Structures are given as structure tokens and as C-alpha cells.
Amino acid sequence: MINFIWLLLIVAGVIVATINGQPEVITDSALQAANLGVKYSFDLIGLMTFWLGIMRVGEKAGLVDVLAKIIKPFTKFLFPSIPENHPAMGSILLNLSANLLGLGNAATPFGLKAMQELQALNNGSDEASDAMVTFLALNTSCMTLVPATIIGVRVAAGSLNPTEIVGTTMFATFIGMTLALTSDRLFRFFSRRDKSK
Amino acid sequence: MIEFLIGYVSKWAIPFLIFFIPVFAYIRGVNVYEVFIEGAEEGFKIAIKLIPYLVAMLVAIGIFRNSGAMAMSVEAIRPITEFLGIPGEVLPLAIMRPLSGGGALGITTELINTYGPDSFIGRLASTMQGSTDTTFFVLTVYFGSVGIRRYRHALWVGLLADVTTFLASIYIVTRIFA
Numbered sequence: 001m002i003n004f005i006w007l008l009l010i011v012a013g014v015i016v017a018t019i020n021g022q023p024e025v026i027t028d029s030a031l032q033a034a035n036l037g038v039k040y041s042f043d044l045i046g047l048m049t050f051w052l053g054i055m056r057v058g059e060k061a062g063l064v065d066v067l068a069k070i071i072k073p074f075t076k077f078l079f080p081s082i083p084e085n086h087p088a089m090g091s092i093l094l095n096l097s098a099n100l101l102g103l104g105n106a107a108t109p110f111g112l113k114a115m116q117e118l119q120a121l122n123n124g125s126d127e128a129s130d131a132m133v134t135f136l137a138l139n140t141s142c143m144t145l146v147p148a149t150i151i152g153v154r155v156a157a158g159s160l161n162p163t164e165i166v167g168t169t170m171f172a173t174f175i176g177m178t179l180a181l182t183s184d185r186l187f188r189f190f191s192r193r194d195k196s197k
Numbered sequence: 198m199i200e201f202l203i204g205y206v207s208k209w210a211i212p213f214l215i216f217f218i219p220v221f222a223y224i225r226g227v228n229v230y231e232v233f234i235e236g237a238e239e240g241f242k243i244a245i246k247l248i249p250y251l252v253a254m255l256v257a258i259g260i261f262r263n264s265g266a267m268a269m270s271v272e273a274i275r276p277i278t279e280f281l282g283i284p285g286e287v288l289p290l291a292i293m294r295p296l297s298g299g300g301a302l303g304i305t306t307e308l309i310n311t312y313g314p315d316s317f318i319g320r321l322a323s324t325m326q327g328s329t330d331t332t333f334f335v336l337t338v339y340f341g342s343v344g345i346r347r348y349r350h351a352l353w354v355g356l357l358a359d360v361t362t363f364l365a366s367i368y369i370v371t372r373i374f375a
Contacts, residue, residue: 038251050240
């Protein structure tokens with residue numbers, strides 16, 4: 001699936017650029033995007049280093065375990081494959097809370113920490129586990145209480161009521177997230193059934 | 198009132214964590230400085246591990262977008278969405294949203310400035326931009342950080358959610374503001 005989409009994006013791009021007689025667009029955007037990927041990773045180094053340091057301190061103090069216990073009923077339902085009181089739960093909660101508050105800078109390090117812990121339960125496989133797919137279903141649909149960036153754009157454009165879209169945004173996110181979680185379960189159910197045949 | 202409260206929590210959450218976690222840990226007898234360093238060491242490795250995944254994905258999306266292939270696919274599906282009564286102005290945003298966060302924000306800003314923030318299109322674009330995250334980017338970064346190459350149904354789930362969120366945005370903005 002990902003192989004096909006990746007190839008499709010490139011092939012479609014090259015064909016259209018060839019028809020338009022602009023092969024240099026391909027070269028330029030490939031190099032530019034490659035640099036952007038490296039730049040993002042480098043920007044993340046400081047954030048990751050800092051937050052993983054803080055997280056380890058919290059873990060040693062037993063705080064992450066406490067968080068994991070608090071949300072046990074919720075996570076038991078969403079992530080049945082994660083053992084009870086596993087530290088991954090604490091990281092998942094921190095990631096979702098940071099997303100909810102619109103703290104993108106902290107959400108990514110917490111989320112990547114959660115992925116490390118989920119991968120430890122995945123026996124070093126290069127295939128996503130059930131829990132990972134559910135976790136990313138939550139993350140790609142991104143529940144946010146205050147979409148701060150977009151409110152900023154609206155303020156700059158002179159909106160009379162820049163925050164009036166908060167309610168509609170929450171409604172749309174909620175519908176999207178519900179569908180993501182439901183379809184995740186359905187996909188899992190049907191793929192299991194195919195395998196066991 | 199609620200908006201004020203949320204804004205307040207957002208502003209103080211990080212300073213609170215940076216203060217509370219080390220102080221609490223110190224009281225519980227943790228060697229805070231040493232433990233911090235120990236955890237922080239992992240940060241570099243994880244960030245660097247992302248590079249091949251990000252470069253692969255961003256290059257493909259960059260070529261697709263800048264070559265004009267993306268604009269062509271928007272035109273290709275326009276008859277279908279017009280038939281369904283979906284406003285054509287936001288179609289490029291719907292296609293861009295899962296591929297590139299920065300690109301989508303650019304389109305949203307342009308729509309808001311062209312049609313006005315309090316117009317139907319302005320409100321719809323704002324809702325669409327805020328209600329979902331960049332699916333391809335999130336999957337690339339999160340899976341890349343732990344070396345996952347086979348995504349199983351994660352991409353389908355993300356894209357299905359994007360389409361649903363898009364349709365839900367149109368429904369609710371029409372319902373509330375029109």
C-alpha cells in the first residue's frame with residue numbers, strides 16, 4: 001500500500017512535469033524536500049533530548065506509572081494488547097494531553113517515546129502492532145481544544161469572532177476520530193479472519 | 198470563560214511540568230541530573246533515525262505537488278465533488294491536508310484572505326484546517342522513529358478519517374453558520 005502510493009506520487013509528478021516541459025521542477029523539489037526532511041530531524045534533536053530527559057526523571061520518580069494507573073479503564077478498552085500498568089500508557093496519556101492543549105512541541109517527543117515503548121512490546125518487528133495503529137489513528141485525527149494557529153490566522157485577517165470555529169472544529173474532529181477508531185477495529189477484525197482461514 | 202481557562206492551562210502546562218517533575222523526583226530520592234542525562238541520550242538517536250523516512254516521504258510529496266500533478270488531480274475529481282454539492286473552493290485544501298501541513302496552512306490562509314474569515318468559505322477552511330492532522334507526516338515520523346516499514350491498515354484509517362472529517366466540517370459549518 002505505502003509502496004504503491006509512494007511510487008504513484010513520484011510517477012504522476014514526473015509525467016506531469018514532462019508534459020509541461022519542466023523537468024527542472026522535479027530536480028528542484030526533490031532536493032528541496034530532501035533538505036527539509038533533514039532540517040526537521042535536526043530541529044527535533046533539541047526537543048527530543050530535552051523531553052526524553054524530563055520523561056526519564058518522571059519515570060524514575062514513579063509519575064509515569066501513576067498516570068498509567070489513572071487512565072487504566074480508558075486504555076484497557078482502546079489498547080487491549082498492552083499489559084496493565086505498562087509505562088507506554090503514561091507516555092500515550094502525555095502525548096494525547098499535549099495534543100489536546102495544542103502543545104505540538106511537547107506532543108511529538110511524548111508520542112515518539114510512546115512508540116519506543118510500544119516497539120519494545122512488538123519484538124523488534126518492522127510491522128506495526130495493533131496498539132501502534134490505534135495510537136496513530138488517535139494522533140492523525142488530532143483532538144485539539146484550541147486550534148491556536150488557525151485562530152491566529154483569523155485574527156490577522158480581521159475576523160469579528162476568530163474563535164467561533166472552535167465548536168465546529170471539535171465536532172468535525174470528534175466525528176473523524178470516532179470513525180478512525182471504528183475502522184481500525186473493523187480492519188483488524190477482517191484481516192485476522194482472512195489470516196485464520 | 199472556558200476558552201480563557203483552556204488558554205491559561207495551555208500556557209502554564211509546560212512550565213509546570215518542567216518545575217514539578219524534577220522537584221517531585223528529587224523529593225523521592227532520584228538523582229535528577231544524572232537520570233536526566235541518561236534519558237536525554239536517546240533523543241539524538243531517535244531524531245536522526247527519522248531522516249531516511251522523512252526524506253523519502255517529503256521528496257515524493259514535493260514532486261507530486263510542485264509538478265502540478267496535485268492540481269491536476271483536484272481538477273479530475275472536481276466534477277464528482279461538484280455533483281455532491283461540495284464547494285469547489287476548498288477542494289485543493291482537502292487534497293493537501295493529509296499530505297503537507299505547511300502547504301495546507303498556506304491554502305487556508307489564502308482562502309481566508311480571499312473570501313474573508315467570517316465568510317462561509319473562510320469558516321469552512323478554518324474548520325477543515327484545525328480538525329485533523331497531516332496523516333502522511335504523522336505516520337512517517339512516528340513509524341520512522343522505531344523503524345516500522347509495514348504500516349498495515351494505518352494509512353487507510355488515517356485517510357478515511359480525513360475524508361470523514363472533511364465531510365463533517367461541511368455539514369456542521371453549513372448547519373451552524375448558513
